[in-house]
Amino acid sequence: MADGAAAAGGRAAAEGASRIEAVVSDFGGVLTTPLMASFLALQDAHGVSAEDFGKAMRAAAKAGDGEIPLFKLEKGEISEPEFLDQLRDGLEPLLGHRPELHRFREVFFEALDPNEPMIDLMRECKRSGRRMALLTNNVQEWEPLWRTMLPVDEIFETIVDSGWVGYRKPEPQIYEMTLERIGIQAEACLFVDDIEANCEAARELGFTAVHYREAGQTIAEVRGALGL
Secondary structure (H helix, E strand, O other): HHHHHHHHEEEEEEHHHOOOOOEEEOOOOOEEOHHHHHHHHEEEHHOOOHHHHHHHHHHHHHHHHOOHHHHHHHHHOOOOHHHHHHHHHHHHHHHHOOOOOOHHHHHHHHHOOOOHHHHHHHHHHHOOOEEEEEEEEEOHHHHHHHHHHOOOHHHHHHEEEEHHHHOOOOOHHHHHHHHHHOOHHHHHHHEEOOOOOHHHHHOOOOEEEEEEHHHHHHHHHHHHHHHO
C-alpha cells in the first residue's frame, strides 16, 4: 500500500510538472542581487534615508492624485524628470533644502549585480523546452541600463515591461497581457517574483507561483515544480 501511495504521488508530481509549459520571471531582486542594495546606495549618494524617501513619496501622492509617483513612473504615466521633481518636492520640507538627485538611475543600477544561479536556472528552464517570459515593473528611461545587465534576449522570448504597457504588478491586466503574448493559459505557467503580493496576484489568476526569498530555496522549488 505504501508503495502504491508513493507511486501515485510520483505520478501526480510528474503530471504537475508536465502541465507547466511556460516560466514567467521577475527581473529586479530575482535575476539581480537584492534591490535593497540600490536603495542603500541612493541613501549614501544623496544623504536621504529610505524612510525619508518613503515619506516624500507619500507626500507627493497626497499632493497629487493619491497615487505613489514611483508607481506612476513604472506605468509610463510620468517621465523620470517629472518623477524626480515630485520626489524633490516631497523631500524639500524634510531635509530643509531641495536635493539635486544627480545620477539617480545610474546609482540605482550600479548597486546591482546579476544573480548568476538564477540566470543559470532560467537557462535550464529554457533548455527543458518551456516558453520563457520576463515580467518586470520598470521604467522607460531605465531600459538601456537593465537590458544590458543580463542575457535577457538570449533567455526570454517575451518581455513585458510595465513602463511601456501602462500596467504594473500586481495589477491583473499585466499578467493577462503576458499570457496573451505567450499564448498559454495561466494554469500552464510558473511565475517567480520576490514580492509576495505579486505572487498572490498571479495565483489568483491561476498561475503556479514561487516567492523568491533566496536563490537556493527558489531553485529547489522551481526545479521541483518543473520536474527538472
